[in-house]
Amino acid sequence: MPKxxxxxxxxxxxxxxxxxxxxxxxDVFGVAHWLLAESAPQPGGEVLxxxxxxxxxxxxxxxxxxxxSAVRARWPRPDRLPDGGFVLAASRARRYEDMNQVQVFDALGRETSSFSVGDAIEHLLVDESGHIWVGHFDENPIGIRRWSTTGQPVWTSDGAGIPGLFDCYALNVSGITAWACPYTDFPLVEIRPNRPDxxxxxWANRVRGAKAVAVHGERVAFYGGYGEERDRLxxxxxxxxxVEPTDVGLLTLPDGLAPGRRRVVGRGSRIYVQAEPFTAWGVFDLSR
Incomplete structure (x- = not known):
């Protein structure tokens, strides 16, 4: 396959x-962020x-x-807010029943609000207006929701007519629009919450198991899949x-090697990929 x-x-x-x-x-403006600690978190036990x-x-x-100051989540999902603050969320809410799952920090690193959005967070992405998009995996199949920074739900996939939304495999947020490719049917879904009509x-889609999606005009790219299709583009x-397939290949690191363990983030026409040791981001841009 072409690379x-x-x-x-x-x-x-x-x-x-x-x-x-x-x-x-x-983040939605293309700035990369690393959340660093003095040491690796230890499994089990209380998180101080x-x-x-x-x-x-x-x-x-x-x-x-x-x-x-005073981060509570052992393995948080982070993103930056347009005002320079940050939002962090614990992906598993069950371990944080006595505290709020999501922490919002101002630009000086001080917590300003906290709230819960539900267990099993797969994706957390902030849009240009400062709203927080959360997609859940199948241990809590409540779909996709958009939240304010004070914990008010401002959009939910409940009743939205998205087929087979049990696990939000891929989520892309750009501007104030979200694109998703959820399990089990893997349709391509465009969400524009400010479009009332x-x-x-x-769109029906035959590509299964993608972990990231990029969209540019009428073109779309899906990254990832099951088994040997892990690095498929x-x-x-x-x-x-x-979605009518046009071609398929492999997405590799700049040196041509497979990424192995990686993180992926979808933003508009771009898919960002970070491989171990997680100190560098690479980008694929569908618009180029």
Missing amino acids: TTLIPYTRLPRAHHDRHVLTSTV PFDALVVSVDQGGNVERTEL QPVRV AHGELTEAS
Whole structure:
């Protein structure tokens, strides 16, 4: 199969490599963020609040540092807010029954609000308006929801007519629009919550198991799959009712190797991929 190589995007400055990378993401404006701790979290037992450092790097290499106080989640899902603050969420709510699952921090790293959104978070992505999109996996199949930073649900997939929404395999948030590819039927779903006449559009799709999706105009790309299709990059075009496949290949690291363990983030036409040791992001851009 033909190979497409990721383009190097951003790197964690070497001065911070002595800290443990808890997690990392790329925000809606294309800035990469690393959440760092002094040491790796230990499995089991109570999680005591700890201080963490967010290192933010834009595509031009400019670096910002934000100290967050009293982080509660052992393995948080993070993203940055448009005002410079951050949101962190514990992916498993069951372990945090006596505390709120989501923490919102201001630009100085101080907690300003906290609330719960439900167990089994697969994706957490902030849009340009500062709303928080959450997609859940199948241990809590409640679908996709959009939240305010004070914990008010502002959109929910309940009754939206999305077929087979048991696990939000792929979620892409760009601007204030979300795209999803959920298990079990794997349709391509466009969600525009500010479009009152038709907030949700659904296209039938034959690509199964993708973990990330990118959309540009009438073109779409799905990354990932089951088993030997783990590194698959499948392209398609949108028709009135379905995604029609055009070609399929592999997405590799810049050196041509398979990513192995990785994180992926979908943002508009882009799919960002971060492989071990999780200190660098590469990007595939469907618009190029």
